[in-house]
Amino acid sequence: xxxxxxxxxIIASAFLFASCSSDNDDNDVALGVxxxxxxxxxxxxxxxxxxxxxxxxxxxxxxQNDIFKLVxxxxxxxxxxxxxxxxxxxxxxxxxNSNEVxxxxxxxxxxxxxITEKLQNPRYSVVVNDKLYVTxxxxxxxxxxxxxxxxxxxxxxxxxxxxxxxxxxxKIYVTNAAYGNGxxxxxxxxxxxxxxxxITLENGINSIEENNGTVYVLAGTSAKSKLFKIxxxxxxxxxxxxxxxxxxxxxxxxxxxxxxxQGTGVYEMNLSAxxxxxxxxxxxxxxxxxxxxxxxxxxxxxxxxxxxxxxxxGTVTVYSSTGTVLKTLTVGVxxxxxxxxxx
Amino acid sequence: MTIKxxxxxxxxxxCQSILAQNDSINKLKEVVVSDNNLKNFSNTQSIxxxxxxxxxxxxxxLTSLLNxxxxxxxKENGLGMTSSxxxxxxxxxxxxxxxxxxxxxxxxxxxxxFNTISTRGFNSIDVKAGGxxxxxxxxxxxxxxxxxxxxxxxxxxxxxFQIYYGEFNTLSAIYGITAATKKxxxxxxxxxxxxxxxxxxxxxxxxxxxxxxxxxxxxxxxGYKINDKNSIKFYSEIYDGERHFSxxxxxxxxxxxxxxxxxxxxxxxxxxxxxxxNVRLAYITEHxxxxxxxxxxxxxxxxxxxxxxxxxxxxxxxxxMKISTIxxxxxxxxQGSGIGKSxxxxxxxxxxxxxxxxxxxxxxxxxxxxxxxxYKSPVLFSVGSRYNFSDFxxxxxxxxxxFRIPTFNDLYWEGSGNPDLKPESSFQAEIGNEFTYKDFRMxxxxxGMKIKDMIRWLPNNNGNWSPENTDRVTIYGAEALLGWxxxxxxxxxxxSGTYAYNVSLDDRTDKQLFYVPxxxxxxxxxxxxxxxxxxxQIMYTGEIFTTSDxxxxxxxxxxxxxxxxxxxxxxxxxxxKLGVKxxxxxxxxxxxxPSRFMPGRNLTIYLNLNY
Numbered sequence: 030x031x032x033x034x035x036x037x038x039i040i041a042s043a044f045l046f047a048s049c050s051s052d053n054d055d056n057d058v059a060l061g062v063x064x065x066x067x068x069x070x071x072x073x074x075x076x077x078x079x080x081x082x083x084x085x086x087x088x089x090x091x092x093q094n095d096i097f098k099l100v101x102x103x104x105x106x107x108x109x110x111x112x113x114x115x116x117x118x119x120x121x122x123x124x125x126n127s128n129e130v131x132x133x134x135x136x137x138x139x140x141x142x143x144i145t146e147k148l149q150n151p152r153y154s155v156v157v158n159d160k161l162y163v164t165x166x167x168x169x170x171x172x173x174x175x176x177x178x179x180x181x182x183x184x185x186x187x188x189x190x191x192x193x194x195x196x197x198x199x200k201i202y203v204t205n206a207a208y209g210n211g212x213x214x215x216x217x218x219x220x221x222x223x224x225x226x227x228i229t230l231e232n233g234i235n236s237i238e239e240n241n242g243t244v245y246v247l248a249g250t251s252a253k254s255k256l257f258k259i260x261x262x263x264x265x266x267x268x269x270x271x272x273x274x275x276x277x278x279x280x281x282x283x284x285x286x287x288x289x290x291q292g293t294g295v296y297e298m299n300l301s302a303x304x305x306x307x308x309x310x311x312x313x314x315x316x317x318x319x320x321x322x323x324x325x326x327x328x329x330x331x332x333x334x335x336x337x338x339x340x341x342x343g344t345v346t347v348y349s350s351t352g353t354v355l356k357t358l359t360v361g362v363x364x365x366x367x368x369x370x371x372x
Numbered sequence: 373m374t375i376k377x378x379x380x381x382x383x384x385x386x387c388q389s390i391l392a393q394n395d396s397i398n399k400l401k402e403v404v405v406s407d408n409n410l411k412n413f414s415n416t417q418s419i420x421x422x423x424x425x426x427x428x429x430x431x432x433x434l435t436s437l438l439n440x441x442x443x444x445x446x447k448e449n450g451l452g453m454t455s456s457x458x459x460x461x462x463x464x465x466x467x468x469x470x471x472x473x474x475x476x477x478x479x480x481x482x483x484x485x486f487n488t489i490s491t492r493g494f495n496s497i498d499v500k501a502g503g504x505x506x507x508x509x510x511x512x513x514x515x516x517x518x519x520x521x522x523x524x525x526x527x528x529x530x531x532x533f534q535i536y537y538g539e540f541n542t543l544s545a546i547y548g549i550t551a552a553t554k555k556x557x558x559x560x561x562x563x564x565x566x567x568x569x570x571x572x573x574x575x576x577x578x579x580x581x582x583x584x585x586x587x588x589x590x591x592x593x594x595g596y597k598i599n600d601k602n603s604i605k606f607y608s609e610i611y612d613g614e615r616h617f618s619x620x621x622x623x624x625x626x627x628x629x630x631x632x633x634x635x636x637x638x639x640x641x642x643x644x645x646x647x648x649x650n651v652r653l654a655y656i657t658e659h660x661x662x663x664x665x666x667x668x669x670x671x672x673x674x675x676x677x678x679x680x681x682x683x684x685x686x687x688x689x690x691x692x693m694k695i696s697t698i699x700x701x702x703x704x705x706x707q708g709s710g711i712g713k714s715x716x717x718x719x720x721x722x723x724x725x726x727x728x729x730x731x732x733x734x735x736x737x738x739x740x741x742x743x744x745x746x747y748k749s750p751v752l753f754s755v756g757s758r759y760n761f762s763d764f765x766x767x768x769x770x771x772x773x774x775f776r777i778p779t780f781n782d783l784y785w786e787g788s789g790n791p792d793l794k795p796e797s798s799f800q801a802e803i804g805n806e807f808t809y810k811d812f813r814m815x816x817x818x819x820g821m822k823i824k825d826m827i828r829w830l831p832n833n834n835g836n837w838s839p840e841n842t843d844r845v846t847i848y849g850a851e852a853l854l855g856w857x858x859x860x861x862x863x864x865x866x867x868s869g870t871y872a873y874n875v876s877l878d879d880r881t882d883k884q885l886f887y888v889p890x891x892x893x894x895x896x897x898x899x900x901x902x903x904x905x906x907x908x909q910i911m912y913t914g915e916i917f918t919t920s921d922x923x924x925x926x927x928x929x930x931x932x933x934x935x936x937x938x939x940x941x942x943x944x945x946x947x948x949k950l951g952v953k954x955x956x957x958x959x960x961x962x963x964x965x966p967s968r969f970m971p972g973r974n975l976t977i978y979l980n981l982n983y
Binding site: 074076077078079105107108124126127128129145148149150167208209319322336337338339340341342 | 449620621622623624625664665668787828830831836886919920921923966967
């Protein structure tokens with residue numbers, strides 16, 4: 030759900046297709062029409078195969094909804110597009126309720142294959158050493174696939190909630206927490222495909238991020254918020270907490286800043302901080318529900334995905350770091366994550 | 373929801389001008405209806421009666437029966453899957469199913485699942501449009517659906533057997549027995565429905581996967597007339613069903629859902645001088661098991677057990693005035709995954725008044741107040757009047773306030789429930805025009821309502837979902853019911869039709885509520901020639917918005933589905949009928965909800981025996 034970058038505005042799809050070489054600020058040559066921008070994942074309605082992906086270019090000038098369908102009709106992305114991970118030119122889209130991982134070229138969005146084996150309500154994924162690791166909520170296991178052939182390799186049973194998954198220092202870290210409940214992080218060795226350690230933190234874990242070899246874990250409850258930093262050499266954690274900032278969620282690291290939200294406020298602190306900031310950078314208007322259903326910070330811009338209660342298309346608002354609205358986009362149903370897509 | 377209050381009273385005086393349907397009841401004096409309040413006190417609103425012959429012509433689910441014969445729109449998640457109504461543009465929780473006078477909507481969900489109610493065990497089903505919370509309690513805003521086991525006190529002994537078998541290995545069978553004397557009456561039936569439900573989607577190389585279901589229903593009703601002044605009746609129903617939920621993507625995890633519901637009702641009616649009293653004791657249980665993955669043993673479950681006690685006392689002041697009171701008490705004990713263990717108690721009192729000013733003009737008034745340990749309840753009321761201009765034309769008016777209380781899930785769901793919810797409440801008015809000429813009957817009713825504090829589950833900024841009293845809605849529309857029967861020599865034609873135009877606006881956005889069509893139309897033409905009968909049905913549903921912003925990109929197309937059937941009775945005196953019918957005759961491709969395709973043309977053969 031929620032990670033990286035930014036975007037923009039609106040342009041007809043015809044234009045998009047016509048111009049594979051649309052120029053960007055950067056000098057690099059685009060590898061596809063969906064290069065040099067931000068991918069927005071819209072999970073869709075639970076029980077209905079209407080998950081979708083939207084694209085907005087880094088200058089926020091080019092915008093396109095439903096790019097998977099546009100490129101791959103008659104294929105549909107599926108029911109609850111939960112998360113995405115990347116490896117080289119590939120994107121792996123985890124489709125939770127469809128029990129599928131759709132593999133696409135991240136720049137052209139052409140379908141490359143569909144993984145279905147052993148998936149039981151897959152949630153999140155990460156690629157390490159050309160292997161795709163996927164967490165599954167029903168089987169409470171991490172299933173492993175060859176990221177090139179998509180062949181199933183093995184399953185790593187956790188026997189407890191398996192939710193977010195990242196890699197750091199050559200290892201894999203899985204949060205054993207979902208919907209604000211759970212207090213552990215499981216460490217997996219990719220060479221052995223086995224659990225090597227369980228780190229017990231505190232209840233309320235909702236986010237996990239890697240930066241420069243350190244794993245950051247955010248836990249928020251109605252009583253407090255707590256940030257853990259896991260030293261990935263020893264797999265031990267240090268922490269600090271705040272009882273004035275409660276229910277902090279949506280941690281995202283961009284540059285040297287840690288961002289998070291509380292209620293309708295967006296907050297930031299330095300990576301080196303030793304205390305939470307309780308002063309919001311800015312607050313968004315709570316004009317509807319679920320304003321931060323999706324949240325991400327990419328290159329200093331803050332992206333919010335408002336699910337509009339899942340009764341209509343979602344709204345993505347792009348803010349500057351001071352809260353100025355740079356762009357408002359109508360995306361698909363239930364925008365839950367933002368992914369920087371630059372070659 | 374539900375359960376609470378139901379009932380009522382007031383009655384009016386009877387100027388015999390009730391609805392045509394009620395007239396037929398009145399002619400059959402020996403029939404004892406299960407719900408006096410419906411008969412006596414709904415004279416200023418519209419009631420449509422679906423008789424047993426209509427019930428047997430339709431599929432056995434309540435969804436199918438009402439879809440093809442009434443203005444109600446159904447949100448059906450695929451054939452046989454969960455199904456909920458929108459009646460007069462209201463939400464699923466704003467229509468109540470009333471079993472022999474008792475509100476049986478789920479206490480957990482606030483709504484009835486119309487695919488877990490089998491129709492063939494009932495003698496008749498009445499559809500009453502409009503508010504009815506004073507009598508039937510929570511949820512009676514859009515309308516109420518009445519399932520009736522009526523008892524006969526004439527010497528009778530009948531066996532009834534019906535079996536229907538169709539494509540996709542779909543079976544529906546019912547065996548019923550009716551036995552009665554002038555003092556005793558007994559009526560019981562057993563119904564079995566099952567299907568593989570693996571139909572092919574029209575125009576696609578895709579089949580309905582994991583849609584199989586079965587259900588069994590046992591119904592019984594026993595009546596005993598102790599003497600001229602006292603009688604006792606007992607009604608019972610047991611429903612046991614299992615449905616797999618069909619998939620919308622091919623590799624999705626297969627799930628299934630089991631329902632086990634029981635309903636028991638004991639009534640004692642007595643009359644003394646100008647009083648009539650009715651004591652009713654009901655015990656209703658609902659229970660579900662949900663299997664998140666049919667390959668695993670684990671499941672979540674929940675249920676509510678409800679006790680309802682109700683006392684009605686009617687006093688006939690004079691031939692033109694009647695007053696009634698109702699006192700009732702309801703206790704709901706809920707337990708299950710997500711809601712833990714919770715109890716709710718509700719007490720209520722209603723007063724009803726009915727008065728005939730002249731032979732042609734009467735009015736009725738009623739009010740109800742209930743007290744609960746969980747929520748605050750407004751004073752509910754209903755006032756109505758009817759004027760008979762002539763045999764040809766009657767005018768009716770009704771104004772009422774109704775409500776819907778929060779469900780167990782709304783209040784108690786772990787981590788999400790909101791104990792501060794208020795009931796949804798409505799003010800509503802309707803004007804009905806009833807025209808009768810020989811064998812032709814037409815009712816045209818215009819209505820309007822304002823509903824506030826609508827309860828909706830919304831994701832909040834803590835990453836959680838929780839119910840809130842949010843929306844206000846304005847609804848207006850009109851519905852027409854038409855009936856006509858004509859014989860030409862040995863040929864008899866019987867036509868009935870319904871049409872509704874409905875606008876339901878969210879006051880904040882001024883957009884039509886989603887999953888409420890503007891137009892719905894049904895029509896049914898039956899033809900009889902000697903022992904041959906044939907019928908043709910159509911059901912048209914206009915386009916439906918699926919999003920709150922009415923985005924045209926996501927509109928579900930209108931659909932028009934027809935069924936046709938023909939049968940012949942080979943018996944001279946009784947019934948020995950063989951028949952065949954084709955559903956979705958023109959192979960229309962349609963979905964009632966997004967990605968929930970319905971079957972194309974399919975055939976059923978059937979046999980009905982009655983001796």
